[in-house]
Amino acid sequence: MTFPQACRLMAWVVLAPLLLGGCSILREFSPVVEVRTLPAGEAIEAKRGDILTRGKLSDATNQTIRVAALDAQACAKPISTDCVQALAAVTGVGTDRRLAALSELWLAQAEAMKPGPEQQAAWLETIRYAYAYLFFGDHAPGERAFEDRQTQVRDWYNHAVERAATDMFEVRQQMPSQLLVQTGWNIAGWELKLDMRGARLPGSTAVPAELLPASSLSFRGLRSLYRRDGFGAELVAVMPDDTLTAAPTRDGRPAARRNQRPPPWSEMPAPSMTVLLHPEGDDLGSVLHTRTVRLTVHDPYVESAIMLRGQRVPLAANFTAGYGVWLARAQFNRQSLRSLLGREGGIDRPHVYLMQPYDPNRRIIVMLHGLASSPEAWVELANEILGDEALRQHYQIWQVYYPTNMPIALNHTMIRRALEDTLAHFDPSGQASDFVLVGHSMGGVIARLMVSSSDQSLVQLASDQGRLTPQQIRRIDPMLRFEPFPKVSSAIFIAAPHRGTAFAGGRLGRWMAGFIRFPVTVLEELAHTLAPNAAASSHESLGHIPNSIDNLDENDPFVRAAASFPISTQVRYHSIVAQADPQVALVDSDDGLVPYRSAHLPGAQSEKVIISGHSVQQNAAAILEIQRILREDIDLREARSMQR
Missing domain, CATH: 3.40.50.1820 (Alpha/Beta hydrolase fold, catalytic domain)
Known part of the structure; x- marks a missing residue:
């Protein structure tokens, strides 16, 4: 290497840090915030997209994670409770904002888990924080009536109740027959209390053969699907086969010789119902620490709304699903x-x-x-x-x-x-x-x-x-x-x-x-x-x-x-x-x-x-x-x- 070349190399070694530092200084003169115009569809998706609709956390939850100084990448990892535990302990973040984010984080956990007690516990945690947001947050539900965030949280609650209730039903079906009459039992570390007073099942039948989520049913041959937006999971209770089939068929014996004919009527063998899960507690602190939840069943033909924590809450309902299931199977x-x-x-x-x-x-x-x-x-x-x-x-x-x-x-x-x-x-x-x-x-x-x-x-x-x-x-x-x-x-x-x-x-x-x-x-x-x-x-x-x-x-x-x-x-x-x-x-x-x-x-x-x-x-x-x-x-x- 010649002497001039050596000098030039030495100069670059000395000047490089200064030049790089100068670039940082130059960046200080560029805008801190940049703006771009989003197409309408992208803008709405950004506001309303969440773990249910796009398979990843909503923008509002990600913002809460960043404001709480938590690691967004760590929070996005499935089957890890570190983030939810950290966010639950954070102070200085608005109550509504924190409760909504925790509900979605628990929902993401539950969606990533395999069926079992851990997933059941995650569904119940989703329900806990959604319920707390809706009824014990900074604002009453009526005050947030036009907020997208409340609609998201309601959807998370309804979906978690739907999954938790159908999973609980499967667990209950596997119990010995003498335990089916019980109105309470332990599941996933929670005490479940069952309130069936609002259910109207056909005849004297106490337990359906199936419990179907109405949201998962799609019908061909019906022009319209009629339902009502609101609070709760929309389910169809499918009764045993002998009540779902068409009218009783003849058995080949003359009527005069029969001891008793079946009655000439049948009640709807696939009734629709709305199910709610209520974490026990009269204030935010007790709801966030309870391990007891009450399941209530409601007939959508009788109840269009209920009073809950001093609020008149419309109940979700599906008026087509049960009718469609009956016709499809009869x-x-x-x-x-x-x-x-x-x-x-x-x-x-x-x-x-x-x-x-x-x-x-x-x-x-x-x-x-x-x-x-x-x-x-x-x-x-x-x-x-x-x-x-x-x-x-x-x-x-x-x-x-x-x-x-x-x-x-x-x-x-x-x-x-x-x-x-x-x-x-x-x-x-x-x-x-x-x-x-x-x-x-x-x-x-x-x-x-x-x-x-x-x-x-x-x-x-x-x-x-x-x-x-x-x-x-x-x-x-x-x-x-x-x-x-x-x-x-x-x-x-x-x-x-x-x-x-x-x-x-x-x-x-x-x-x-x-x-x-x-x-x-x-x-x-x-x-x-x-x-x-x-x-x-x-x-x-x-x-x-x-x-x-x-x-x-x-x-x-x-x-x-x-x-x-x-x-x-x-x-x-x-x-x-x-x-x-x-x-x-x-x-x-x-x-x-x-x-x-x-x-x-x-x-x-x-x-x-x-x-x-x-x-x-x-x-x-x-x-x-x-x-x-x-x-x-x-x-x-x-x-x-x-x-x-």
Whole structure:
């Protein structure tokens, strides 16, 4: 190396620290804070993103960690409690800010853990700090009503309760049966107290078979999912299989020989519920140190809000999930076809399904499906009524599932009896409010019979056919003579062939009718009714009994006679008529099966014509019309009550 090169190297060694220091000095002259404009989506994500939505801590929690002089990288590590313990001990950070951050940190811990006692403890810690933030923080919930942070904390609480409750349920299911009746036990180092007073489970069943988080359920085949934002975990209590299946199937034995039939009703076998977990304590300090938590169960149809720490708190609810689970698992589609054809595995008598626990203060909507159908026919309408707050407060839904192969007169009689038995069970004192009947297609014909008074025409018809003796006719008198069903105030007939249809008497209708068979149980029961002392095989001598398709023929004597029965003057009735081709004059039109002339009823309070095929009950316009009629009924009742 030459002397000049050595000098230059020595100069760089001496000047380098000065130059680097100069860069630091130069940086002092640059802006301390820089700003950039975020797209709307990125800005909202920054405010609302959290451990649940993006898998990492929210910006607000990270800011709290930095303000508390904690190591952000250490706090981001899963399954480490060092950060939460350090943050819990920090002073000088606002209470709300600290409690919210601790709730999310514990939630992150729980999400990273494997199922077991440690994870259960982490869920309960998440609940503890979220509960403390919401009710013992610097501000009341109402003061933070529009804050994103409170919404985040509420979501963390609801999610942790959902996970903790379902995990606790699994633990409880594994306990010996004698311990299931206990209302308290220890879990994950916590004492759990169980308060089931708000739960309304079907029948006498004490324990569900499954407890499903509603938030994890996705449904195909439903237009809308109806729920209510609020406090608590939205769950579905799935009852044992024998209460979840469709109506009881026939067992092949004649009804007269059975010692006891199952009841003709079922309560919703997958009820929705809202669950809360309350850490015990009357102040912030006691809540943060308690090891006791109380679990309460609430019926969303009964309670929309509760008073909690002096605050009126809206309860979360899901009104679609339980209904959707029931329909998805009941397999009505297969059973209804077997019933129509009279095959094994179908049903041989009507069954009433209560869509929610019975409430004597709510009016009853009775839904009657049509030929070859089932409660699945009402999936959209029932869901819309359950999801409409005003209608939900005034109405409860009963769906009648009946074998659509039977003669209309027999089904009408059996449906009346099933409804009477259901009322006698749930309302023995007769306090029930009035009924609203909603019938589609053949169900509309049956609904019309339920609000009509018969004359002597059916008795005369039975006599003229010459197959029955006067004594036998007297035995089937309830099928031939009847008055309007008590307490029915309104009826909605949808695409109902009141005067029959040419389709039923046509070639295709007759071909279909030829496949229909009545169950042996029904034939033997009819034979026993007509000839109590005859042998069981006497049903073979009954001859041809008209089935449902026979009765829907426009030339059938029964449907022609029934069309003339007067409707009760106490019943307000409405018609919804489908018109398949809008280019055809209304009076000459049909819906593909039912002509307008058959569906039209003079004297109706309203008649809505909808461009649709026969399954118009699923049409959004028809559902809106039914909702309008139901709301109109509410207004009329309220107006009458004010005049008294």
